[in-house]
Amino acid sequence: MIHAIIDPFVDFAFMxxxxxxxxxLSLGAPPxxxxxxxxxxxxxxxxxxxxxxxxxxxxxxxxxxxxxxxSFGGFIAGIAVVLLAGAVTRSTMLRxxxxxxxxxxxxxxxxxxxxxxxxxxxxxxxxLFGTVLxxxxxxxxxIAAIATLTMLILAIIYRPLVLECFDPNFLSSVSRLSTPTHxxxxxxxxxNLVGGFQALGTLMVVGIMLLPAITARFWAQDIxxxxxxxxxxxxxxxxxxxxxxxxxxxxxxPAIILTAGAGYLVSxxxxxxxxxxxxxxxxxxxxx
Amino acid sequence: MNRRxxxxxxxxxxxxxxxxxxxxxxxxxKVSASFSILGDMVKQVGGGRxxxxxxxxxxxxxxxYEPTPADAKELSESKILFINGLxxxxxxxxxxxxxxxxxxxxxxxxxxxxxxxxxxxxTVTDPHAWQDLGNGKIYxxxxxxxxxxxxxxxxxxxxxNAQKFLDAIAQMETTVKQAVAKLPPERRKIxxxxxxxxxxxxxxxxEFIAPEGVSTESxxxxxxxxxxxxxxxxxxxxxVFLENVTxxxxxxxxxxxxxxxxxxxxxSDALSPPDGPAGTYLDMFRNNIETMSAxxxx
Numbered sequence: 001m002i003h004a005i006i007d008p009f010v011d012f013a014f015m016x017x018x019x020x021x022x023x024x025l026s027l028g029a030p031p032x033x034x035x036x037x038x039x040x041x042x043x044x045x046x047x048x049x050x051x052x053x054x055x056x057x058x059x060x061x062x063x064x065x066x067x068x069x070x071s072f073g074g075f076i077a078g079i080a081v082v083l084l085a086g087a088v089t090r091s092t093m094l095r096x097x098x099x100x101x102x103x104x105x106x107x108x109x110x111x112x113x114x115x116x117x118x119x120x121x122x123x124x125x126x127x128l129f130g131t132v133l134x135x136x137x138x139x140x141x142x143i144a145a146i147a148t149l150t151m152l153i154l155a156i157i158y159r160p161l162v163l164e165c166f167d168p169n170f171l172s173s174v175s176r177l178s179t180p181t182h183x184x185x186x187x188x189x190x191x192n193l194v195g196g197f198q199a200l201g202t203l204m205v206v207g208i209m210l211l212p213a214i215t216a217r218f219w220a221q222d223i224x225x226x227x228x229x230x231x232x233x234x235x236x237x238x239x240x241x242x243x244x245x246x247x248x249x250x251x252x253x254p255a256i257i258l259t260a261g262a263g264y265l266v267s268x269x270x271x272x273x274x275x276x277x278x279x280x281x282x283x284x285x286x287x288x
Numbered sequence: 289m290n291r292r293x294x295x296x297x298x299x300x301x302x303x304x305x306x307x308x309x310x311x312x313x314x315x316x317x318k319v320s321a322s323f324s325i326l327g328d329m330v331k332q333v334g335g336g337r338x339x340x341x342x343x344x345x346x347x348x349x350x351x352x353y354e355p356t357p358a359d360a361k362e363l364s365e366s367k368i369l370f371i372n373g374l375x376x377x378x379x380x381x382x383x384x385x386x387x388x389x390x391x392x393x394x395x396x397x398x399x400x401x402x403x404x405x406x407x408x409x410x411t412v413t414d415p416h417a418w419q420d421l422g423n424g425k426i427y428x429x430x431x432x433x434x435x436x437x438x439x440x441x442x443x444x445x446x447x448x449n450a451q452k453f454l455d456a457i458a459q460m461e462t463t464v465k466q467a468v469a470k471l472p473p474e475r476r477k478i479x480x481x482x483x484x485x486x487x488x489x490x491x492x493x494x495e496f497i498a499p500e501g502v503s504t505e506s507x508x509x510x511x512x513x514x515x516x517x518x519x520x521x522x523x524x525x526x527x528v529f530l531e532n533v534t535x536x537x538x539x540x541x542x543x544x545x546x547x548x549x550x551x552x553x554x555x556s557d558a559l560s561p562p563d564g565p566a567g568t569y570l571d572m573f574r575n576n577i578e579t580m581s582a583x584x585x586x
Contacts, residue, residue, distance in 0.1 A: 008510070008514065011514070011518075012513075012514050012517060012545065013544070013545045014510075014513055014514075014517070014541050014542070014545055015510060015514070017541075018510070131508075131537055131538055133508060133510060133513050133538060133541065134537035134538040134540070134541040135541075136537070136540065136541065136544075242510060245509050245510040245511065246509075246510040246511050246514060247511065248509075248511075249509045249511040249512065250509050251508065251509050252509065252510050255509075
């Protein structure tokens, strides 16, 4: 049994690389996801993952299949959308979700257009699906660097970020850190999406960011515990997902995300924080 | 007076139109081909008498393609649409319906015995029939017959062009066979990204192994990659080859892990641009066999 679990990683370097890449991703993305969930911005991750497409496409057109170029392009595009949406929100009556939706849709259309115009070459969409089995040194270093940076920045802005989650008006009334905190946080969202898209693809990377975070909500009540549970869930999903891909002959990216999805379903049923099962099991009433 | 002048001018213009048919004969017949390799074959046979429009151009992937409105317009103006068939161009059926195409559809692989292969416990047909020069000859005769049926006046030209092309293909076949014969038998094994060279392997005795299936649409699983790495190590396969139409990152990973060197780029499903190393069907074979020989013989 233990051999069946460990052998694929002992025998094959590409499995080790995939695992290391996913673990690094799991350290950075799920904590960001926890804050997205708490701020009711879960769907923003999805929007942003589409927004980075044109940048990655331009990077591809300029430098070919180069990880740094595509990541840099994606980062610039993501930041541009975040900044523009933020600026519009602050200067007009439009709410942030609406302006974000507008900008990401424009960005996505631009991306698809660029892909199609150059589409007679290698299908870029295929490239953007990501290949966790083909992570090279450059990709691993990039993912690890982003994970490190994410944890550092989260540690620094942790307190204002928590306040911003629960009472943004209070934060902005007692401190001027509200806007910079919010912006730094959005930068982290973009960074993690960019770091993950070459491993899992632009669509799947949102899965490793949000599914563990949503799962964690069923197990923990305060934020620090939620982060711990989310990272653990992401680690487990990566590990089990890769093994499933290895033994059941399934594509790796979807296998990892589906494992995370299965974790969410199980947690929804038996999670100690409002899991469905506990709602049907009468508990002892509180007595004075 | 003015009016009279107008009539004279109109009459003269009508007279000019009268010679129209003679002028029309010089205008090439418009035909379409689904991808670059087939397009080149049609060009070789048609010569100056046909104008070939190709949907999926050089280095493009014919398995997955999103047609544009310009494609539909070109198709609607074409008299013949040449397709490979055998399930290669899944996107073509919709395009054909939506474009209002009224010409004839010619399947270039008609009369070819398709290779079947087992993929994920399902039997699928391998569409890459052009990778066997023997099949290439059947393509050429199919194209020739279709062109003659649509444009009987050009019969002599088409037959002459086709014959010339068939001779060149036969010559290339000898070249390929000689090149393979020079390779040591135990080194006649090649890793590529997707299963595009099944026909080539069957015809000329080289074994091809690929992590992706016959279509580029499928994503490789960890199991597939592990299987190939084990196989490379066990059988000491000397080289892996990239393809012009697919993502090369996975093969680079395999190469790093096994020490098998990257032998170069093979052209599988598309030609290179005209100034590249594989601008025509025959150049593609020349380039592929030279690349293979160089990597496998050393």
